[in-house]
Amino acid sequence: xxxNWAAENLQTIRTLMERSALYRRALAPVMMLTGGVGVAAGxxxxxxxxxxxxxxxxxxxxxxxxxxxxxxxxxxxxxxxDKEPFWSPPTRRVAQAMxxxxxxxLLAGLALLFAGAGFRATWALVPLWLALHGAGLNAAGFFMPxxxxxxxxxxxxxxxxxxxxxxxxxxxxxxxxxHWAMGAAFGGLHLAYGLYLRFxxxxxxx
Amino acid sequence: xxxxxFLQLDRVIHEKGRLAIMSLLAANTELAFTELRDTLAMxxxxxxxxxxxxxxAGYVAVAKSFQNKRPLTTCSLTSAGRKAFxxxxxxxxxxxxxxxxx
Numbered sequence: 639x640x641x642n643w644a645a646e647n648l649q650t651i652r653t654l655m656e657r658s659a660l661y662r663r664a665l666a667p668v669m670m671l672t673g674g675v676g677v678a679a680g681x682x683x684x685x686x687x688x689x690x691x692x693x694x695x696x697x698x699x700x701x702x703x704x705x706x707x708x709x710x711x712x713x714x715x716x717x718x719x720d721k722e723p724f725w726s727p728p729t730r731r732v733a734q735a736m737x738x739x740x741x742x743x744l745l746a747g748l749a750l751l752f753a754g755a756g757f758r759a760t761w762a763l764v765p766l767w768l769a770l771h772g773a774g775l776n777a778a779g780f781f782m783p784x785x786x787x788x789x790x791x792x793x794x795x796x797x798x799x800x801x802x803x804x805x806x807x808x809x810x811x812x813x814x815x816x817h818w819a820m821g822a823a824f825g826g827l828h829l830a831y832g833l834y835l836r837f838x839x840x841x842x843x844x
Numbered sequence: 845x846x847x848x849x850f851l852q853l854d855r856v857i858h859e860k861g862r863l864a865i866m867s868l869l870a871a872n873t874e875l876a877f878t879e880l881r882d883t884l885a886m887x888x889x890x891x892x893x894x895x896x897x898x899x900x901a902g903y904v905a906v907a908k909s910f911q912n913k914r915p916l917t918t919c920s921l922t923s924a925g926r927k928a929f930x931x932x933x934x935x936x937x938x939x940x941x942x943x944x945x946x
Contacts, residue, residue, distance in 0.1 A: 644936045644937075644939035644940045644943070645940050645943075647863070647936055648933070648936050648937065648940065650863070650864070650867070651863065651867045651933065654864055654867035654868055654871075654883075655867050655868070655870060655871035656871075657868075657883065658867070658868040658871045658872055658875070658883060662879075662882075662883075718911070718914065720876075720878055720879075720882075721876065721878050721911075721914055721915070721916060722876040722878055722879050722916075723876055723911065723916065723918070724911075726875075726876075726879070727872045727873060727874075
């Protein structure tokens with residue numbers, strides 16, 4: 639009897655079990671849609687009169703709802719095309735991993751909205767939202783292939799970078815810049831990652 | 845070396861393709877036929893044959909339903925299948941442990 643055979647079989651079983659737990663849907667369309675909507679929202683918010691804290695928070699809640707809905711529609715279409723259940727165990731795991739960070743972001747926004755927060759407090763929401771989104775992606779990355787954890791860290795880094803000028807030059811931070819910051823970071827990072835995947839992701843990922 | 849654990853290995857699970865199917869199903873409550881096929885890079889016919897063997901052994905349950913007017917076939921481990929898979933792994937671990945003994 640080959641001494642290595644049983645150990646190899648156990649390794650095969652372990653690999654297959656880990657692989658089956660991974661989320662396998664194509665991410666490029668979801669990332670590009672989210673990024674596109676995010677960049678467009680940054681432009682719309684920055685160029686229009688959406689320049690009060692309350693309007694800013696409501697506007698980006700709407701953007702978040704739109705991108706989330708759009709992403710779910712894309713994922714559902716992929717599931718239907720592949721004749722697979724939409725709410726599959728990997729999808730459930732990814733949703734469960736992201737949910738706490740997204741909920742905290744929602745609660746922070748609601749708290750500032752109902753407390754009637756001022757411009758500076760609302761400015762601080764931008765790095766907080768970005769970092770929380772990054773934390774959610776990083777957590778989901780344990781159940782997803784291909785660099786989602788790195789994208790999560792990129793969001794956390796972007797949040798940190800945006801926080802620095804808020805701390806150093808609070809009086810110079812025009813409120814309208816919040817939209818540009820959100821558009822560039824939230825939209826830009828998703829779009830860049832989506833484009834990267836678009837040209838590197840195999841049709842039947844992973 | 846004691847050959848007893850090797851002789852006790854479940855021959856239904858031991859085949860490479862069926863072992864892979866059992867491994868995937870053990871990690872999930874259920875999986876669509878297409879997910880199994882794509883993950884394991886098997887043909888429809890090959891996968892159907894293995895699933896039927898596992899079904900006849902009482903290890904796998906197959907459910908057919910419709911999702912948005914499209915047929916959806918899902919597979920899951922039965923409690924007997926889960927136990928057989930756990931026993932199989934225990935035996936493999938025993939074999940590995942035996943080979944490591946001085």
